[in-house]
Amino acid sequence: MSDTMKAAVFVKPGTIAVEEIPKARVQQDDDVVIRVVRACVCGSDLWFYRGLSGQEPNSQIGHEAIGVVEEVGSAVESVKTGDFVIVPFPFSCGKCPVCKAGFESVCPHGGYFSASQAEYLRVPEADGTLVKVPGSPEDYDDATLASLLTISDVMSTGYHAAASAEVKPGDTAVVMGDGAVGLCGVIAAKMRGATRIIAMSRHEDRAALAREFGATDIVPERDQAAIDKVLAMTDGYGADAVLECVGSKQSFDTAIALVRRGGVIGRVGLPHDVTISAEGTFYGNIGIKGGPAPVRHYDIDGGLLDAVLKHEINPGRVFTAEYDLDHIQDAYEAMDQRKVIKALIRF
Template structure:
């Protein structure tokens, strides 16, 4: 089968690789229908995360169950399924508490499992899914137009939703969103869905500002840094946002997020932190809270799915580029050069 392999920084290829096999009774093999490129895939692509050997990549996909192990009880061949961006058993003490990304048996796509057996990346034709009953969420076969929206449930929409949950967005509350990538835009949509009273999106790009408005932003602030944060505070009762959703992961973006928050405000951060430090004493005097993490997409899919299927939300609009899988390298390049917000790969 064909699967995406990152060989070296900026050297990404669709290679012929061994087709996956069932290893455990709980495994399933899924034929991928659509996958996509994540902002976090760009860290190794850019060489910021070291690549010691060619690596399989991709962690967002939807597809059709092709084969199931003898122990799989909730899935059948032919089921259309959504794969969250990590696999998990959905039964352990941490999954029970909704932290599926810390599942005691779980793991990442594209990395060997705990028994040292290969698990495929999501940007390929077939994927072995460990813990299939716990991991996959099935839904009726969608029409083609619905596929991108369902695909966002793998990662980007639940990640935006996680930012809003971490920050505690409430009906009527005020929200500022730092970051206008696909996650930041999804965070705007998630905050709106949760009933936020006023949403300020921080963005300098016309196309992203436009989508932020369509997703529910009431105001756009194009200025960055301290000055941008001052504009946000001025817009929000002169005191700042009740909740700030930090969707970038840099020192600057976190500082900006803190400056946007009102005293007593809460910051949810979902961008993988790179070199971020926080002023704990400054937090103390302003009664701030920060909470961040790898979004437990699996915990949220069942809650978000009905609103996606009904069309109440259209999170798939973050995809502004669609390519066949054999042009995966173009998808990475476009996201690296920020000419695309997010690239969808069809199979």
């Protein structure tokens, strides 16, 4: 058994290397080490790839993975060697009031992974973090494995947008953002019973996938033209719920203008320089909820794992290209240039 492993490393903006580094090992009693079976590149990884957010040079990267338990710390009770698991992008204690309220993604004792684009991954607080999948990876076809991978982040994040926006049966929901998260938001809005789902998309491939996922209408316009169109589609009242899956000021302002009075904006796009006027939203009784998605909560209590295993949803369709770890630079480039919606890394 080798003492090293291959791992993707951020060198500088635009450059991702694959290096041999010391293999991930159990360091604490509650750690587990996973052999990664599938990982992927996230839209949020593009922030450091493009030099728009800070990332330590020569640091490991990646936060989405499924895999098999390779090594188990002495205090871990919920999984054993050989178990097939989903690794949510946040790790969490699973026991504090924040976790118990269903918000593991902001557990004050937890954090976020940044090392999953590698052959092995150390998982701290394994009992409070991992989501167990029945059987082993060999029991599932590629499409199902891809969908299981999405519930480590993007599908759960899309669901968090819909849940935060309080989408309920009969609603008209608008989804801002046609990246993998927005597309998964369409799936989530449909799961929660929205009867009209308006996807904001100006890219033909993404719009087609949005329709496949349940979007009833596509709006390619932006800004005031988009607002006018959605208001016209809703008799001037606006949408019952808005899923904000972008995070820019432009997207946020559009969301506020689009939502029906008394409606809620569920936001999961990482905000960049956004401030919200307390007055504007107050006099419309507009709610704003959301943040990093509590993946484990939605996978287990929210039924996402079940829905994938029963093939009721197929969020893995967001992966439009796959790469091996040695070619991860190509995966980043393809996503940066919007040639693929989301890039899967196969091990």
